[in-house]
Amino acid sequence: MLRIAVPNKGSLSDAARETLVEAGYRQRRDSKELVLVDPDNGVEFFYLRPRDIAIYVAKGTLDAGLTGRDLFLDAQVGDAAEELMGLGFARSTFRFATPTGAFRAVEELAGKRIATSYDGLLADYLQSSEIQPDRIVHLDGAVESSVTLGVADAIADVVETGSTLKAAGMEILGDPILRSEAVLIGQKGKHPAALDKLIQRLQGVLVAREYVMVDYDVPKEHMEAALKVTPGIESPTISSLADENWVAVRSMAKKKDMNRIMDELYEMGAKAILASAIHAIRI
């Protein structure tokens, strides 16, 4: 049976479970359950702290797990585990931040105290940049408060909207150290068949979330132009209509482009333009 780790708490846990449910797997309903067996799919899910998931996968006790790219790299498990795919949620950056106006360049962090919950990630960055801080102050969370409270001069932390930083009177310093999102990780080079099936299903969920199905009727003379607007992923379907001067077209399109595409099709004479949600897909 395939053994998969799922975040039990925090920013990743709800979206991770929702994604697995959309991919057709059973998930726990009670947050006290530690393990859930999905006999139909031959998978056993283990609910673990997202920070610990890389450790279990790298050790080989679990086949794969959902976690954050930042948490995976922070765990520093070396070559034993690898990222198999990005999952498109929990997008964030990991970066330096300092009190507003206090620093101008990352190099000024030399000799300063930097607070973080991601010591491994920070150490990797410092090693490659050759910046030597005075010390790294490890904190479990709410890192933005550490400067006001006098235990650090700067922080390295997760930033998404930036509103937590702003509330703490801080600003970002320099470029992102890492761009993160939820990821599926697995043991390096090991792909049991059930894991490939999980990957295929998850890819289907991501595509279904990102795309809509667009259907429309268009005069034959404008078909070529319309197909340029809706080229689809591989090739659009063209069906004939009772009126031989028209054709019906069916094509997948990016959800974010949907309204622009519908406007453009309408302007070139297309009619009955429909965009519908895709619930599941195998490309």
Ligand SMILES: Nc1ncnc2c1ncn2[C@@H]1O[C@H](COP(=O)(O)OP(=O)(O)OP(=O)(O)O)[C@@H](O)[C@H]1O
């Ligand atoms: N505000 C956010 N927006 C997007 N992703 C986030 C945000 N905060 C944390 N993450 C991501 O969630 C993961 C952190 O998981 P974690 O369980 O520590 O979340 P958490 O909500 O901070 O939980 P905890 O309260 O235990 O600290 C990381 O991959 C991180 O990049």
Ligand SMILES: O=P(O)(O)OC[C@H]1O[C@H](OP(=O)(O)OP(=O)(O)O)[C@H](O)[C@@H]1O
């Ligand atoms: O840029 P923002 O959109 O404001 O999000 C970033 C904040 O969200 C997370 O905090 P969380 O609520 O998980 O608290 P924590 O710091 O205690 O983990 C993260 O650690 C940042 O503090």
Ligand SMILES: [Mg+2]
């Ligand atoms: Mg947190």
